[in-house]
Amino acid sequence: MKRYDGSRFCRWHSPIGTLVIVEDGEGITKLSLAENAPADSREEMTPLLWEAVQQLSEYFVGKRKEFSLPLSLHGTPFQLADWEALRTIPYGETRSYRQIAEQIGKPKACRAVGMANHKNPIAIMIPCHRVIAADRSLGGYGYGPKVKRFLLELEKRHIG
16 A cells, blocks of 8 residues: 555545544544544545445445454554454444453453543444443443444444
C-alpha cells in the first residue's frame, strides 16, 4: 500500500451520524463520529477509504458481520491487547468488562478495560459497543448510550 506524508480522510454520512474515517497508507487509523479530521491529514477518497465506506455500508444494512480492512493501531501494550480482544467478540454478542479483562490476562483490570475501550480509535470496526456491564446494563460508550443501543439492536436483528 502507498505510504503517505500525513494521512488521508473522508467523511461518510452513516445511520448514526457523520463519520470521519482516516488512513495512513498502511491501514485505517481512526473512525470517529462527528469529530474533526487530524490536522496533518488531507481529505481525499483513497481506495482504502472507499473500501471502508463500502464495508461500513454493508454493516449498517446487516450484510457484513466482520470487517476485513488493514488497521494501523497505535497504543500502549494494554490498549492493543484490549482492542485485539474486542475484535474476537462475535457479531451480535456481548461481553462484560470483566470477561475482557480475564481474556487479556488481567482479571482485576475491569476499569482499565473500560478506559482502553474509551481510547479505541476505530469504533465499530473494533467493536467496543459489544462490551457491557456485568449487570447487563450498557455501561459507557464514547458515542453515548443511544448509539450503543442502536448498534447492539442492529446486530441482534441481523444474526443468522
